Amino acid sequence: MSKKIKITVFNSKQWVVDSFSKINQKFHFELDFQETRLYSKTALLANGSDAVCVFVNDDVNAEVIEKLHDLDVKLIALRCAGFNNVSIEKAKEIGMEVVRVPAYSPFAVAEHTLGLILSLNRKFHKAYNRVREGNFALDGLLGFDIHGKTIGVIGAGKIGQTFIKMMSGFGCEILIYDMYENQEMKDLGAKHVSLNTLYQKSDIISLHCPLTKETFHMIDEQAIEKMKDKVMIINTSRGKLIDTDAVIKGLKSNKIGYLGLDVYEEEEALFFEDLSETIIQDDQFVRLQTFPNVLITAHQAFFTKEAVTNIAETTFENIHDYFIEGKVENSVIIE
Numbered sequence: 001m002s003k004k005i006k007i008t009v010f011n012s013k014q015w016v017v018d019s020f021s022k023i024n025q026k027f028h029f030e031l032d033f034q035e036t037r038l039y040s041k042t043a044l045l046a047n048g049s050d051a052v053c054v055f056v057n058d059d060v061n062a063e064v065i066e067k068l069h070d071l072d073v074k075l076i077a078l079r080c081a082g083f084n085n086v087s088i089e090k091a092k093e094i095g096m097e098v099v100r101v102p103a104y105s106p107f108a109v110a111e112h113t114l115g116l117i118l119s120l121n122r123k124f125h126k127a128y129n130r131v132r133e134g135n136f137a138l139d140g141l142l143g144f145d146i147h148g149k150t151i152g153v154i155g156a157g158k159i160g161q162t163f164i165k166m167m168s169g170f171g172c173e174i175l176i177y178d179m180y181e182n183q184e185m186k187d188l189g190a191k192h193v194s195l196n197t198l199y200q201k202s203d204i205i206s207l208h209c210p211l212t213k214e215t216f217h218m219i220d221e222q223a224i225e226k227m228k229d230k231v232m233i234i235n236t237s238r239g240k241l242i243d244t245d246a247v248i249k250g251l252k253s254n255k256i257g258y259l260g261l262d263v264y265e266e267e268e269a270l271f272f273e274d275l276s277e278t279i280i281q282d283d284q285f286v287r288l289q290t291f292p293n294v295l296i297t298a299h300q301a302f303f304t305k306e307a308v309t310n311i312a313e314t315t316f317e318n319i320h321d322y323f324i325e326g327k328v329e330n331s332v333i334i335e
């Protein structure tokens with residue numbers, strides 16, 4: 001019998017162990033689950049593996065890729081869509097293949113985005129606690145009709161389009177900023193506009209573009225300045241799209257009326273861990289939590305049964321294709 005392909009699966013919480021072990025019954029890989037993130041100090045854990053499987057907050061920088069290469073690891077399999085945490089230049093330079101899961105459920109992320117909007121607007125999280133405490137007063141819970149409002153969508157790819165369809169169902173006016181025009185979205189009534197127009201006219205701005213050099217801190221002081229007073233900003237894409245200092249300033253001055261985040265600039269040090277018994281050292285994050293009009297979830301937008309199953313299946317298919325079929329379907333390198 002030929003040797004089993006061994007994969008070190010970094011950042012393995014229980015849900016990863018459960019979903020990947022279940023889908024692996026079809027693939028029969030040797031899985032080495034490591035609870036720690038992959039970064040320079042933990043790269044050695046991949047010793048003896050053919051591939052590493054990593055997630056959004058693993059730090060696959062140039063040094064890590066060199067170390068993996070020295071250990072004879074052949075493949076980096078991302079179990080997510082974004083690849084901003086991998087040094088693609090270094091992987092290219094030394095010939096290390098990097099694959100990803102380009103789509104697993106745009107519905108999961110788009111629906112979570114909608115959930116943040118509805119919760120911030122109608123304050124479900126506050127109402128839930130009030131009613132449980134026997135407080136049935138309505139003061140402080142006043143919301144607004146989403147129907148008729150203008151929604152600015154930055155990045156109308158798979159998730160952005162799914163979100164646009166939902167918001168169009170609410171009877172909203174949709175403005176899109178993307179490099180590419182999309183006829184299906186135009187047919188729904190959405191308008192492609194400049195970034196400035198989107199900032200000036202939107203009641204709610206939702207980010208669905210990838211994190212790149214161009215989009216890093218795109219929501220900064222200048223951008224916020226151009227927005228409507230009391231704007232709602234939602235980020236379910238990547239934390240570094242937003243300059244946290246700038247949004248804190250915008251919240252303090254009441255320019256930003258609502259902020260919904262599923263991702264955060266410095267989330268690597270916080271998200272996916274139970275830190276409830278520790279002292280959070282990130283003062284900006286703690287400050288954000290003090291605003292009554294900020295709602296943060298810890299990178300859970302993707303987290304549905306359907307998405308998790310698709311993630312495990314595509315990740316293993318990518319690894320099977322590379323080692324068994326000798327082909328690469330979802331390479332990040334050639335994109």
Ligand code: NAD
Pocket residue numbers: 081082102103106109154155156157158159160177178179180208209210211212214215236237238262263299300301302303
């Ligand atoms: P996608 O590639 O289908 O769409 C991205 C869109 O952004 C494309 O239409 C592209 O043209 C556009 N774009 C690229 N650069 C842009 C720029 N500078 N300005 C405006 N638009 C730009 O990707 P997707 O599947 O829709 O995912 C979008 C993002 O959502 C991912 O990059 C990822 O960061 C994030 N994401 C988050 C979660 C989560 O759990 N919170 C899960 C999956 C994906």
